[in-house]
Amino acid sequence: MNKQNLFLLLLPFLLFSCSTGKKSLQKGNYYQAITQAVERLKSKPDNEKALTVVKEGYPMAMEWSQEELDLALSSNSAFKWEQAINTMHQVNRLSELIRSTPAARKIISNPKTYTSELNMAYEKAAEERYQAGIHFIEQNTREAARTAFNHFQKADQLIPGYENVLQEMETAKEMATYKVIVEAATVQSRTYKLSSEFFYNQVFEFLNNKYPERSFVNFYSPQQAERFQIQHPDFIVQMEFFDFSVGNVVRNEKEEQLTKRIKVETKDTTRVTYTTYKAKLKTFSDKVISGGRLNYRIIDFNTDNLLRDNLIPGSFTWENRYAIFVGDEEALSDEQFALTKNKTLPLPPHQDLFIEFTRPIYERLSSDLDQFFRRYR
Known part of the structure; x- marks a missing residue:
């Protein structure tokens, strides 16, 4: 931070600390006037203007505060005693400030302090x-x-x-509090043995972090609902994965001839000499494409009305690229050479691929659920 910015940052404090409070007193801002004057006396105890503001302004501030108390307590306004508390605290803060400043205390030897009145x-x-x-x-x-x-x-x-x-x-x-039961995300498939437990736990953790127990929307698993004997929740959230495939393998091969001419430095500067490198490169790409959709529904338990019925698609592509070559290594680019260091990898398990393609679904679902339930919290 440069000196100019630092000065601008400190300017309001400097102006406040240098003020004697005279202008604030003239405007009827009694508490501000006394505070400014006392702060000035802390650094300059013999400041005449600040001493005058404390001497003349403090009785005005006490008279004004008493009027405020009388008006508040004689009114029919709601929570008038909280207004009274605020006024009493304001007086007590002035008292504490004056008592901690010797120059001000010489003028106001016994500043007003509310104790028993404040407790009442x-x-x-x-x-x-x-x-x-x-x-x-x-x-x-x-x-x-x-x-x-x-x-x-x-x-x-x-x-x-x-x-x-x-x-x-x-x-x-x-x-x-609104009570919401979040049912497990079902996976209907005869082809794959997959578990949606990871996905469900993510969703459930998100909802409970976003809407903690102190909020007015609480989420329960079916097991928790049974344990807490929640027989009449407000909403039910249902989730089901369908129309999905996991592990569609696509293999591609590409063969190419590579030639690279490189200038060779020689002692004879009058001649330009090149060396030609050649290689045959075969590049392989193994892709596993997975995807599907989640259907989520929000149901009003009391009316059985379907409030949300949305589909969220998701996909994930796993890819492994590697290569082999014969010929001169110098004919390859850095990227091509790096591919030759890669190896054939086993295909990921179906369960891992399933988890990966549900990640974008989770992002969209968590946003949708938050948008729906935030109106109730």
């Missing part, structure tokens, strides 16, 4: 959130349960373990 405000705020959660959970709908969960969670943040909020959070989470 937390109790009131937690109760507000708790009662709001009870109100919504009693509506007995999924959306209301999600709102209730958020209120209970906020109550627990204000006062951890308030009343029986943890139990209520668990109840609301259970009511709000």
Whole structure:
């Protein structure tokens, strides 16, 4: 980072630290004014403007904060005690700043600090959130349960373990969460003995990472659904591989005559001498082409409606190229010579080829499933 960019980065901090807060005070930004002035006094304790801002501005800030508290607590607005908490914390931050700055403390020897009032405000705020959660959970709908969960969670943040909020959070989470059973991907084939377990585990792991237990969409295998006694899920995801082939072998051979003339350096600079190299190169290419399609379906368990019924194609080509030659090695290019170092390889097992052609299918499927379920989380 050059000096100019560093200066631009530090400029807002420098301006703030050099300000005495006078302009902020004139605009009625009391907290900002006091903060700027006190920060200035940390580096220059005898700054007259900063001392004046603290002396004149602090009483105004305290008067303003009391008005804010009175307005908030006398109103009928929801969660007014959280507004009060924010104001009290603002006052306490100013108090801490002043008490840690000797020059400011000489002017304001006993800055206002909320302690017992703040504790009471937390109790009131937690109760507000708790009662709001009870109100919504009693509506007995999924959306209301999600709102209730958020209120209970906020109550627990204000006062951890308030009343029986943890139990209520668990109840609301259970009511709000969509439950999805992901069935194994079947493979119907008389020709191949293949397992889709690797593919299924990939999909299942993706969904559980994308939608962890704390989200409002939870995924279960059929075995997990039985263990947790989930008899009425919201959605069923079904997958089936079909119309596929694994291990179609294509072999190609190519023979060519190679000639290369190379200039030879001699002591006689008046003559140009060339050496000609010749070789016969035979190149082999073994390809194994695999491919197929996955049909995935998303079913609404309660209505039996088919919400998604899509086909995703996938393919994979395994290739091994090698070559042999007779004649002069110098006639070959570097690439051709490298092919002569390759050997004939055994064809990959059908199961490995099956896994490979499902990889692009997995990429598309995971994107589709995320697009469908993200609206519910």
